[in-house]
Amino acid sequence: MNETLDITTTRGSQKFANSATGKRGRKPTAQSHAAEIRGKLAAWKQTPESVRPSLRVLARQIGTSHQLLSHYLQGWDKWQAKQYQYRAKEIRARVEAETQPFVKDELSKQAEAYDWAAFQCMISSVLEDLLKPIERDAKVGCLKAVQVRTLKLLASRGDVRAQKILDKLSSATKSKNNLLQPSTRARKSFRRTERVAGNSAKRARGVRKTRELSFSLET
Numbered sequence: 001m002n003e004t005l006d007i008t009t010t011r012g013s014q015k016f017a018n019s020a021t022g023k024r025g026r027k028p029t030a031q032s033h034a035a036e037i038r039g040k041l042a043a044w045k046q047t048p049e050s051v052r053p054s055l056r057v058l059a060r061q062i063g064t065s066h067q068l069l070s071h072y073l074q075g076w077d078k079w080q081a082k083q084y085q086y087r088a089k090e091i092r093a094r095v096e097a098e099t100q101p102f103v104k105d106e107l108s109k110q111a112e113a114y115d116w117a118a119f120q121c122m123i124s125s126v127l128e129d130l131l132k133p134i135e136r137d138a139k140v141g142c143l144k145a146v147q148v149r150t151l152k153l154l155a156s157r158g159d160v161r162a163q164k165i166l167d168k169l170s171s172a173t174k175s176k177n178n179l180l181q182p183s184t185r186a187r188k189s190f191r192r193t194e195r196v197a198g199n200s201a202k203r204a205r206g207v208r209k210t211r212e213l214s215f216s217l218e219t
Helices: 002-011 013-021 029-046 055-062 066-074 076-097 101-139 145-156 160-180 184-218
Strands: none
Touching: 029 055, 029 066, 029 076, 055 066, 066 076, 076 101, 101 145, 101 160, 145 160
């Protein structure tokens, strides 16, 4: 159902824009271009990362800038949630006008699916706002304890992005520890040197005491 929701919403994005602005008839050029960009981005997001082009390549294909595409992506979840909410409202209006019970039931299920999709998008938007500053602080190595606990909580709930941040932190910590700690061979060599030095000192003290004893007996 998610794929159907995405495709339907992308096609209806311009209708939503016209309704939101109170305009009807021919679409303004700016709105038409925005709908085209969002449609391309929707298809790009649904393509697996391993085979889809980079965002810069997509920008060249569309004939726009990388900065503009990044701007659309930053607010994507909030925009998508509004799209789903609009579609749910539109379908419920059809339910009110429908007379056949089985059709009303099917339309109601579709509306509920859009409501659920809108809710998931809002959750994703909240997580994005939460993780963005944490990700920024992690890059400069100044995470607070509460931020680390938040990452662990989200990762335990299956959040992939939070787990990636934790993995990077773990790798960085291990690398730092390896740089600070001497190698095992160096530690062994240092301990061996200490033992040799200690044994030499003991022998020197023993020789000195023997000489002192011999001298006292002679006198």
